[in-house]
Amino acid sequence: MKVVKFGGSSLANGEAFQNAINIITSDPQRRVIVTSAPGKRFADDIKVTDLLIKYAQTVIAGQNPQEIVEQILNRYQEIAAYFGLPADKLIPLAERLEGLPNHTYPNDNYLLAAFKAHGERLNAQLMAILLQHLGYEARFVTPSEAGIIVTGTPNNANVIPETYANLSHFTFNENELLIFPGFYGLTLAGHIATFSRGGSDITGAILARGLHASTYENFTDVDAIYSANPQIVDHPQPITTMTYREMRELSYAGFSVFHDEALIPAIQGNIPINVRNTNDPEKPGTMIVPDKDFQPSDIVTGVVSGKHFAALYLHKYLLNKQAGFTLRILEILAKHNVSYEHMPSGIDDITIILDRNAINDQLIDTICNEIQEEINPDRLEWIDNYAITMVVGEGMRNRTGVIDDILMPLAEKHIAVPMINQGASRIAIMIGTYNEDADEAVRAIYHRFFAN
Incomplete structure (x- = not known):
């Protein structure tokens, strides 16, 4: 049995729905379907999720939401009309959407979460209705029925282990299609x-x-995961098969087919993941598999850079002789709820790499001032234009000279490398560069390993 997920662009309109239905019904193993909310139909379009957020904000503000409700309903009505679905079949969806403001919510955050979730809920319900209309045995299943239980905040939930116990007892007919939001x-x-x-x-x-x-x-709008960003490297090589570890390392610096943390439940269950294109489903896409018994065909699987980093550099003589020096710095970061990404160090130096999106200028000044007072370093420098390039491949693990092969093309391009770090797994090498050099660094490394 296969679980199949369709992204928002794969369910944006009637034609996209038809493509998805063709995919679902072409393989009898595809029994469990997960829907996203309808995405953009064209460049200037608005995603249904964004419309639902606007709906929630309108209700919170005490304003009349009728216009935005009609706009949301129209998206689902257009899809239904594509299939000639009788209008009365959409009455349950309309009643559900219109009734959202009448529910009781603990606070506005819960209200927002409930409104947002209905993009997926209504789309799953519509998918089940359309499949039934076309003669297929299909059932709409809510998270409540399946027992998907979460903790955390209303808009940042985490699944709990009880969910898997609930799912193990979930019963279904082996011939029916189960549609989950x-x-x-x-x-x-x-x-x-x-x-x-x-x-x-x-x-x-x-x-x-x-x-x-x-x-x-996982059906999306790309043919595969590529060995480099197509916006940086022309016609990069598609990745046929990669490991979970490779995907995690590459996602960290910028692979954006989906958020890498989203895969963790499947990784924990050792479930192979197949990324495929809804608009060209015959292409094999990319398989993401456990690393056990994996035999790499290339030295490097992918190279990617992220420009959303910054670095705090400290220099202090005899730093290595001072017990607790690093702890004092980390306590300052922890006090301000700032996590660090990496901390490469030398005898007298430490570089603390941070996610620039998670820290503002005022907080930077505050942290630097506190470090200066607490540590009194000989030199303290904030580097704002920091980029990290990840070179990743299971084939690097038992290969000598890979670092030379990475650094040589960078030297030829006169690209400065203020930091280099290899993880204990030996499948990833991290290169620190400045933002203005990041794209050229990716191209240089890519051509060294793939073009040659």
């Missing part, structure tokens, strides 16, 4: 709470693990 679960008190980034991907991974799927197929 992605993106949300139920709290222990019975309220809707949404996952954060990659919400529908998370639901798909949870179901794949909990229902012991043979494969988790």
